[in-house]
Amino acid sequence: MSMIAAFYSGKSILITGATGFMGKVLMEKLFRTSPDLKVIYILVRPKAGQTTQQRVFQILNSKLFEKVKEICPNVHEKIRAIYADLNQNDFAISKEDMQELLSCTNIVFHCAATVRFDDHLRHAVQLNVTATQQLLIMASQMPKLEAFIHISTAFSNCNLTHIDEVIYPCPVEPKKIIDSMEWLDDAIIDEITPKLIGDRPNTYTYTKALGEMVVQQESRNLNIAIIRPSIVGATWQEPFPGWVDNLNGPSGLIIAAGKGFLRSIRGAPMAVADLIPVDTVVNLTLAVGWYTAVHRPKSTLIYHCTSGNLNPCNWGKMGFQVLATFEKVPFERAFRRPNADFTANTITSQYWNAVSHRAPAIIYDFYLRLTGRKPRMTKIMNRLLKTVSMIEYFVNRSWEWSTYNTEMLMSELSPEDQRVFNFDVRQLNWLEYIENYVLGIKKYLLKEDMAGIPEAKQHLKRLRNIHYLFNTALFLIAWRLLIARSQMARNVWFFIVSFCYKFLSYFRASSTLKV
Numbered sequence: 084m085s086m087i088a089a090f091y092s093g094k095s096i097l098i099t100g101a102t103g104f105m106g107k108v109l110m111e112k113l114f115r116t117s118p119d120l121k122v123i124y125i126l127v128r129p130k131a132g133q134t135t136q137q138r139v140f141q142i143l144n145s146k147l148f149e150k151v152k153e154i155c156p157n158v159h160e161k162i163r164a165i166y167a168d169l170n171q172n173d174f175a176i177s178k179e180d181m182q183e184l185l186s187c188t189n190i191v192f193h194c195a196a197t198v199r200f201d202d203h204l205r206h207a208v209q210l211n212v213t214a215t216q217q218l219l220i221m222a223s224q225m226p227k228l229e230a231f232i233h234i235s236t237a238f239s240n241c242n243l244t245h246i247d248e249v250i251y252p253c254p255v256e257p258k259k260i261i262d263s264m265e266w267l268d269d270a271i272i273d274e275i276t277p278k279l280i281g282d283r284p285n286t287y288t289y290t291k292a293l294g295e296m297v298v299q300q301e302s303r304n305l306n307i308a309i310i311r312p313s314i315v316g317a318t319w320q321e322p323f324p325g326w327v328d329n330l331n332g333p334s335g336l337i338i339a340a341g342k343g344f345l346r347s348i349r350g351a352p353m354a355v356a357d358l359i360p361v362d363t364v365v366n367l368t369l370a371v372g373w374y375t376a377v378h379r380p381k382s383t384l385i386y387h388c389t390s391g392n393l394n395p396c397n398w399g400k401m402g403f404q405v406l407a408t409f410e411k412v413p414f415e416r417a418f419r420r421p422n423a424d425f426t427a428n429t430i431t432s433q434y435w436n437a438v439s440h441r442a443p444a445i446i447y448d449f450y451l452r453l454t455g456r457k458p459r460m461t462k463i464m465n466r467l468l469k470t471v472s473m474i475e476y477f478v479n480r481s482w483e484w485s486t487y488n489t490e491m492l493m494s495e496l497s498p499e500d501q502r503v504f505n506f507d508v509r510q511l512n513w514l515e516y517i518e519n520y521v522l523g524i525k526k527y528l529l530k531e532d533m534a535g536i537p538e539a540k541q542h543l544k545r546l547r548n549i550h551y552l553f554n555t556a557l558f559l560i561a562w563r564l565l566i567a568r569s570q571m572a573r574n575v576w577f578f579i580v581s582f583c584y585k586f587l588s589y590f591r592a593s594s595t596l597k598v
């Protein structure tokens with residue numbers, strides 16, 4: 084029997100961010116391994132015209148929850164969706180709901196965050212710092228609370244190259260930042276943002292670092308742990324390989340590459356691609372919840388959930404594997420033939436941006452105009468290149484994260500727990516993982532049918548022929564223009580033609596002699 088699974092039985096668990104990528108996988112695993120848990124409270128806001136109940140219904144009816152519904156048929160009774168908006172005071176939770184949460188919760192998993200790189204500092208602080216502070220204040224009023232697990236990111240200290248499992252303080256105290264956001268206007272915040280974030284690349288990593296400081300400062304006598312995952316990708320094994328449901332991290336870029344929009348990135352091919360499957364992060368999170376509640380470490384422990392030091396893969400290799408998978412399972416209706424090139428050279432990268440990204444978009448828009456349709460490709464391309472510029476920071480550097488606490492925890496688990504809550508990335512086969520990831524994107528994000536693969540392959544063949552035809556035509560036009568203008572080019576041309584003629588004559592003569 085798994086000790087971790089048994090620990091969660093009968094427990095009341097509060098999850099924030101349960102409608103997000105990681106939150107859904109966390110809920111799924113909890114129900115699958117501990118179907119006897121008492122209740123999972125989730126803080127949900129209405130979104131995109133859906134009520135909180137409709138959102139929960141949609142999650143439970145997704146493919147991700149198919150196994151859970153077999154194991155725990157009354158799963159819908161065990162989820163208590165609580166209307167909440169983390170941007171509001173007291174999260175806009177009703178008095179009765181708040182009372183129930185405070186009196187019943189045993190474990191808190193705080194996953195909610197804004198993960199947008201370019202979010203306005205005021206909004207990022209509100210969600211990643213102030214909301215964390217408020218949740219900790221709530222947690223301090225929960226008499227039955229056994230553990231509070233905060234999900235941060237391995238990149239909260241990406242301004243350093245070697246990162247230990249400790250909290251690194253930011254120069255300005257989070258409390259001062261929270262206060263100042265209340266009275267500064269947007270224009271001033273915009274002005275001071277670059278100074279505040281310093282050598283971090285965006286407001287996301289900065290506010291996640293502030294969030295960690297808040298956790299440390301507000302911990303009081305709570306049992307707290309922080310988990311820092313690196314770049315979270317599709318599921319590796321559970322509940323099935325390749326599940327993914329949003330465009331964050333590598334997923335959006337894999338789509339852009341597979342559809343032939345994005346063919347090259349300015350990135351160091353040898354830099355470590357620190358991806359981590361979402362089910363690995365969830366397994367570690369649940370193991371940390373158990374360990375923190377049962378062993379009650381004296382201080383707040385931080386756990387790095389990364390792959391680079393134990394099972395490294397680099398961007399060049401990853402790009403190659405993604406491309407190899409596109410050969411087997413191409414995406415439908417690609418704009419161009421896929422490529423996935425990482426180039427460290429800025430000039431080469433600018434050249435490819437012009438030739439391989441912007442020029443085809445302009446030509447295609449010209450074609451759309453000619454055929455009486457609205458041009459759209461340049462707009463899409465500009466957005467894509469904006470996204471790429473935001474991730475360039477992360478694909479041009481390597482980081483080293485120490486993983487003593489994570490390895491210590493692994494050694495504390497029973498063999499059964501090591502199997503059921505596996506977070507040992509040394510067992511991950513990158514080639515297999517990437518193949519399943521690309522396949523998962525095709526199935527669950529693009530919702531493409533596998534039966535369409537032969538047609539997609541045909542389409543790529545047509546694109547290849549168009550590519551060759553276009554290049555040949557371009558070469559001939561350029562050559563013709565060159566010959567018209569330069570004596571030297573004419574001489575070279577006559578030399579080549581006469582050489583070919585002589586070679587053919589010789590070949591013909593020698594074959595006649597043989598007969």
Ligand SMILES: CCCCCCCCCCCCCCCCCCCCCC(=O)SCCNC(=O)CCNC(=O)[C@H](O)C(C)(C)COP(=O)(O)OP(=O)(O)OC[C@H]1O[C@@H](n2cnc3c(N)ncnc32)[C@H](O)[C@@H]1OP(=O)(O)O
Nearest residue numbers: 199200236330331332333335336340346347423424470477
């Ligand atoms: C050629 C080579 C190809 C190779 C392939 C080979 C292998 C793969 C290699 C790949 C290397 C990966 C490196 C990852 C590095 C991660 C670093 C980790 C950092 C820490 C990790 C974390 O701890 S945390 C998670 C990270 N946090 C995000 O990853 C949020 C990003 N995101 C935004 O910061 C906003 O989204 C942003 C973009 C501003 C737009 O902002 P915006 O206001 O202009 O627009 P919107 O957000 O409204 O989106 C407008 C339209 O862009 C679509 N879209 C949204 N995201 C998209 C996305 N990522 N890729 C594509 N498309 C995306 C969306 O679906 C909309 O499409 P539509 O218009 O059709 O609906």
Ligand SMILES: NC(=O)C1=CN([C@@H]2O[C@H](COP(=O)(O)OP(=O)(O)OC[C@H]3O[C@@H](n4cnc5c(N)ncnc54)[C@H](OP(=O)(O)O)[C@@H]3O)[C@@H](O)[C@H]2O)C=CC1
Nearest residue numbers: 100101102103104105168169170194195196236312314315
């Ligand atoms: N994905 C990644 O690559 C990585 C993620 N992380 C961390 O993991 C955690 C989970 O990330 P992930 O699941 O990918 O993120 P998602 O963007 O998928 O999910 C974010 C969650 O936060 C909720 N949320 C956001 N704003 C509010 C609000 N005002 N009120 C209530 N809920 C809100 C969202 O709810 P709604 O559905 O209503 O928008 C959603 O459930 C985050 O803390 C993130 O920093 C760390 C490293 C990498």
